[in-house]
Amino acid sequence: MTTIGLPHFLIVGGALFALGMVTVVTRRNAVGILMGVELILNAANVNFIAFNHFVEGPGKLSGQVFAIFVIVLAAAEAAIGLAIVLAIYQTFRTIDVQETDSLRQ
Amino acid sequence: MAEIPSNLRAILVRIGVLALGLAGIVGAALLHRFAGLGLGVTLGVEYVSVTCVVWGLNGFLFRSTPLRGLLLLVFSAAAFGVLFLVAYFLAKVVGPFVVNSAGQLVGLVHLVDLIFYAFAVMTIAGAAGCAFSRNIIYSAWSLLFAFMGVAGLYVFLGADFPAVAQVLIYVGGILVLILFAIMLTKQIGGDPKLTNAHLALPVGAALAAATVATLTYMAVMAPWKLSPTRSWEPVSAGLGIAFLTDFLLPFEVASVVLLAALIGAVIIARKEIKETSDSVLQR
Numbered sequence: 001m002t003t004i005g006l007p008h009f010l011i012v013g014g015a016l017f018a019l020g021m022v023t024v025v026t027r028r029n030a031v032g033i034l035m036g037v038e039l040i041l042n043a044a045n046v047n048f049i050a051f052n053h054f055v056e057g058p059g060k061l062s063g064q065v066f067a068i069f070v071i072v073l074a075a076a077e078a079a080i081g082l083a084i085v086l087a088i089y090q091t092f093r094t095i096d097v098q099e100t101d102s103l104r105q
Numbered sequence: 106m107a108e109i110p111s112n113l114r115a116i117l118v119r120i121g122v123l124a125l126g127l128a129g130i131v132g133a134a135l136l137h138r139f140a141g142l143g144l145g146v147t148l149g150v151e152y153v154s155v156t157c158v159v160w161g162l163n164g165f166l167f168r169s170t171p172l173r174g175l176l177l178l179v180f181s182a183a184a185f186g187v188l189f190l191v192a193y194f195l196a197k198v199v200g201p202f203v204v205n206s207a208g209q210l211v212g213l214v215h216l217v218d219l220i221f222y223a224f225a226v227m228t229i230a231g232a233a234g235c236a237f238s239r240n241i242i243y244s245a246w247s248l249l250f251a252f253m254g255v256a257g258l259y260v261f262l263g264a265d266f267p268a269v270a271q272v273l274i275y276v277g278g279i280l281v282l283i284l285f286a287i288m289l290t291k292q293i294g295g296d297p298k299l300t301n302a303h304l305a306l307p308v309g310a311a312l313a314a315a316t317v318a319t320l321t322y323m324a325v326m327a328p329w330k331l332s333p334t335r336s337w338e339p340v341s342a343g344l345g346i347a348f349l350t351d352f353l354l355p356f357e358v359a360s361v362v363l364l365a366a367l368i369g370a371v372i373i374a375r376k377e378i379k380e381t382s383d384s385v386l387q388r
Binding site: 073089 | 215217218225229232233235236237241244245248252255261262264266271274283285286287289290308309313316320331335347348351355359362363365366367369374
């Protein structure tokens with residue numbers, strides 16, 4: 001038997017979440033902020049699948065189904081988000097989020 | 106004897122007080138632990154030492170706001186409080202957990218555990234590189250390690266289909282998209298190293314430490330209601346059945362969302378191409 005239990009995975013997920021939050025808070029590059037959001041979504045996924053494995057019981061898969069949905073929505077979010085970043089770049093000639101504080105040109 | 110310049114002497118005094126304070130912190134803690142020094146005396150000495158350290162460090166950090174008198178006392182009291190909380194947390198929560206885990210590990214170190222720790226370190230190191238790297242391109246590449254490490258963790262949890270989906274979608278799709286965006290926004294001009302240079306490291310590190318401490322405390326202390334361990338078997342068939350029975354409506358909605366996202370992204374990006382071609386034509 002392995003000694004790896006639920007807390008190990010939760011701690012990894014927590015560290016991922018914390019680092020993703022730091023990325024979102026400290027970056028000024030809009031693409032960097034999107035990367036932080038991806039890290040946060042990954043942290044949530046790790047927790048979902050860990051709980052599915054350790055808590056939900058044999059034969060039940062709703063945690064993994066949730067994780068798949070999160071991955072799907074992350075893909076959609078990345079596509080839309082990066083398209084918006086490119087549009088912002090075309091409008092403002094910068095993707096520094098501190099300078100793009102209005103929705104018009 | 107040569108004349109010592111006054112600023113050099115000031116620096117030496119600061120370093121001396123700093124060293125004295127550090128020695129006081131460590132020495133008082135050791136005396137309290139091993140020689141039975143009283144708790145009140147220990148706390149007093151620690152406070153004085155922390156004050157010394159704060160005053161010594163003030164010679165090198167935040168020199169524009171010199172700490173004197175009451176301000177110094179208040180500031181060092183705050184630093185003392187934070188240090189005390191951290192030490193208490195380390196001694197009462199992390200220490201027993203580490204000792205406990207180490208005790209469990211000493212007898213039986215498994216290869217499986219080592220592989221888990223390798224993946225965990227890979228994940229967290231990649232995420233840390235993403236969070237703290239100055240260059241956004243390095244951040245994107247360290248994101249690759251974080252995603253691959255997470256895929257490895259999924260395999261550990263008996264989730265083969267999510268692991269493969271992670272590699273295909275995150276590494277093959279999202280990461281490439283991010284690199285595309287970086288290259289496109291970098292190409293015409295603009296700084297790829299755009300980040301809060303002076304603020305990012307201390308504030309970010311403090312925020313990360315606080316969040317990790319809280320979440321670790323919760324993960325270790327909470328009484329999780331664990332289920333019996335499950336066997337390692339493929340989950341793809343079960344997932345397919347779940348998608349087409351219990352989760353049919355979310356499944357269909359997700360496909361509509363993907364279609365809408367696809368069309369939306371194309372529309373937003375198309376406007377951008379039209380504008381560039383216009384601006385190129387105008388020039």
